[in-house]
Amino acid sequence: MKAIAPGATLGILGGGQLGRMIASAAARLGLKVHVFNDTPASPAFALADVTTCAPFTDEAALTAFAGSVDIATYEFENVPREAAALVAGLVPLRPGVGALATTQDRLAEKRFVADLGITTAPFRPVDDAAGLDAALAAIGMPAILKTRRFGYDGKGQAAIRSADDAPTALAAMKGAPAILEGFVDFACELSVVAARSADGSFAAYDICENTHEDHILALTRVPAAVSAETAQRAREIAHAIADALDYVGVFAVELFLTRDASGAEALVVNEIAPRVHNSGHWTDHGAQTSQFEQHVRAVCGWPLGPAGRHGVVEMRNLIGDAVRDWQAHLADPAAYLTLYGKDETRPGRKMGHVTFLRGKG
Numbered sequence: 001m002k003a004i005a006p007g008a009t010l011g012i013l014g015g016g017q018l019g020r021m022i023a024s025a026a027a028r029l030g031l032k033v034h035v036f037n038d039t040p041a042s043p044a045f046a047l048a049d050v051t052t053c054a055p056f057t058d059e060a061a062l063t064a065f066a067g068s069v070d071i072a073t074y075e076f077e078n079v080p081r082e083a084a085a086l087v088a089g090l091v092p093l094r095p096g097v098g099a100l101a102t103t104q105d106r107l108a109e110k111r112f113v114a115d116l117g118i119t120t121a122p123f124r125p126v127d128d129a130a131g132l133d134a135a136l137a138a139i140g141m142p143a144i145l146k147t148r149r150f151g152y153d154g155k156g157q158a159a160i161r162s163a164d165d166a167p168t169a170l171a172a173m174k175g176a177p178a179i180l181e182g183f184v185d186f187a188c189e190l191s192v193v194a195a196r197s198a199d200g201s202f203a204a205y206d207i208c209e210n211t212h213e214d215h216i217l218a219l220t221r222v223p224a225a226v227s228a229e230t231a232q233r234a235r236e237i238a239h240a241i242a243d244a245l246d247y248v249g250v251f252a253v254e255l256f257l258t259r260d261a262s263g264a265e266a267l268v269v270n271e272i273a274p275r276v277h278n279s280g281h282w283t284d285h286g287a288q289t290s291q292f293e294q295h296v297r298a299v300c301g302w303p304l305g306p307a308g309r310h311g312v313v314e315m316r317n318l319i320g321d322a323v324r325d326w327q328a329h330l331a332d333p334a335a336y337l338t339l340y341g342k343d344e345t346r347p348g349r350k351m352g353h354v355t356f357l358r359g360k361g
């Protein structure tokens, strides 16, 4: 691969707020940015030098995009594999198609993690009513039925607490291939946000503790209130996953922390996000190198930056009408506000986030 230098063009597949923040970091390091997305109202378009608005099935548009960039990346895991493969055939795509294919299918992802000897919730594939019966017999209840693909923020999921719930849960999958997962009785949810370079170097941020409201990330606190051994084990899990995927770029591993009666902690992997992650937004002001710059560095083959943290950090998502408080956040000297430039405020829509630096820790 030819060396990428400032002045080169980074292509981004996907145009949401993650792409917008990657574009901003890339511009700061002197790169040009070309964003490809299928919706005109894409937050990343406003910060790009060049934009293409076309469906991910438009081969001519994808080919022209690949021809206009020096290196490409993606900012969401639902970029169709065929589109990613087309681009990867023409220009280096980082992370690669393999990482995308493994992580965009919950079944492939769980099998991959389990094959590494890392604990996941018990799981079984489910394609029909008979498959669901068999899976429930194997796993027991409570359990969660999830679509294998295209689920996020709790969409495409249905809880099964008793046998009566099974038909409704299956109907909620709308015929899509699904996976049944045993319910993990977790003490809290954690994530590791980390980066890996093509030469294998690895840098993880401190472990994040995440609180969800209505299945959407509401709050991230760093450092997580876990033992030093658990934090170290979480980093090791992320490192093993990144090496096995031959991953290049920033990614996140979402984990459940369980505690038994004696207080002993254990980690269960929930999912892998092959991209910068909402629980890493705090790094923008709360760490030495933001996850967005770190991603650009990794993708371009540049040295990773230091991942140290500036004290105790809290990141709150501004969801729906919460964005109306923007002036109060601007007036708070501990708060750093980021807005995504979305025209329309809707309930459940991520409009921005605010990071609070709470001093030493």
Ligand code: AMP
Pocket (backbone or CB within 6 Å): 121, 144, 151, 152, 153, 154, 155, 181, 182, 183, 184, 185, 186, 189, 212, 215, 254, 270, 271
């Ligand atoms: P996911 O889309 O898989 O990240 O799931 C969204 C949220 O649902 C998670 O952050 C958890 O709060 C909850 N959840 C998902 N899977 C499980 C599970 N197997 N056991 C308990 N809670 C779960």
